[in-house]
Amino acid sequence: MTQRKADMIEIDVMPCGTGEIVVFHDSQLSSRDGGTQGLTDAEGTVWETDRETVTSAEVLESGETVPLLTDVMDAIPSEVGVNLEFKERGNMxxxxxxxxxxxxAADYDNEILVSSFAEGAVAAVAENYPDVPLAYLFWNDIEAGVEVTDEYDCDAMNVPYNMVQGAPFFSDDIGFDNIPEGGYADVDLVAAADERGIDLNVWTVQSWYQAEQLVQAGVDGLISDFPNVL
Known part of the structure; x- marks a missing residue:
């Protein structure tokens, strides 16, 4: 049986309190949204906590700890691209x-794509690293996202999957609380991406049905927790 594999891996990056770059999604090491289950067995804001504490924190009782970016990059085969999502800048x-x-990232041969919800992050990369492929992450405003994409000449638009007009779940509530009153603007992002000659990537695809519908609608990339959604 042929084993499926992803073309790229997306990882969230932020600094710890002593400046090293770690791979972690949330700002807090402890709990999310006041929940009782700790994300790790440590506490504190990642970018206010020293490297030793952050990288010793066990994640969800898995036996694994929060890794440095270098540790993750070492583990990714060079033929697999890496989407670095700039999550937080901390005190930098x-x-x-x-x-x-x-x-x-420059020490590795992997293809790199930088993405971020933060316009400041996109601006910094566009200005200082014009050769690094760049994507703006949309949240709740299609028109504003397109404006940022154009402003910084981005190479891709990374959007929630309910922003794709040609799919049956356009403007549906998919649990992200990201739909403005009145729904999304009447903008065809597939056409917008094609007109600009850039990629349209969608997140976070959870099923083969979603993937199939989005591919038929004309998206270029699927961001998913599962490599076998197609």
């Missing part, structure tokens, strides 16, 4: 954070 400027993160 976005330019300082980009310098630190992309200097690490």
């Amino acid at each position: 400027s976005w330019t300082e954070f980009a310098d630190e993160t992309l200097s690490i």
Whole structure:
């Protein structure tokens, strides 16, 4: 049986309190939204906590700890691309954070795509690293997302899957609380991406049905927790 594999891996990056870049999604090491289950067995804000504490924190009782970016990059085969999502800058400027993160990425042969919800992060990469492929992450405003994409000449638009007009779940509530009153603007993002000659990537695809519908609608990339959604 042929084994499926992903073309790229998306990872969230932020600094810890001593400046090293770690791979972690949330700002807090402890719990999310006041929940009782700890994400790790440590506490504190990631970018206010020293490297030793952050990288010793066990994640969800898995036996695994929060890794440095270098540890993750070491584990990814060179033929697999890496989408570095700039999640938080901590006490750094976005330019300082980009310098630190992309200097690490430069030591590896993997294809790199930088993405972020933060316009400041996109601006810093566009200005200082014009050769690094860049994507703006849309949240709740299609028109504003397209404007940012154009402003910084991005190479891709990374959007929630309910923003794709040609799919049956356009403007549906998919649990992200990201639909403005009145629904999304009447913008065909597949056409917008084609007109600009850039990629349209969608997140977070959870089923083969969603994937099939989105591919038929004309998207270029599927961001999923599962490599076998197609």
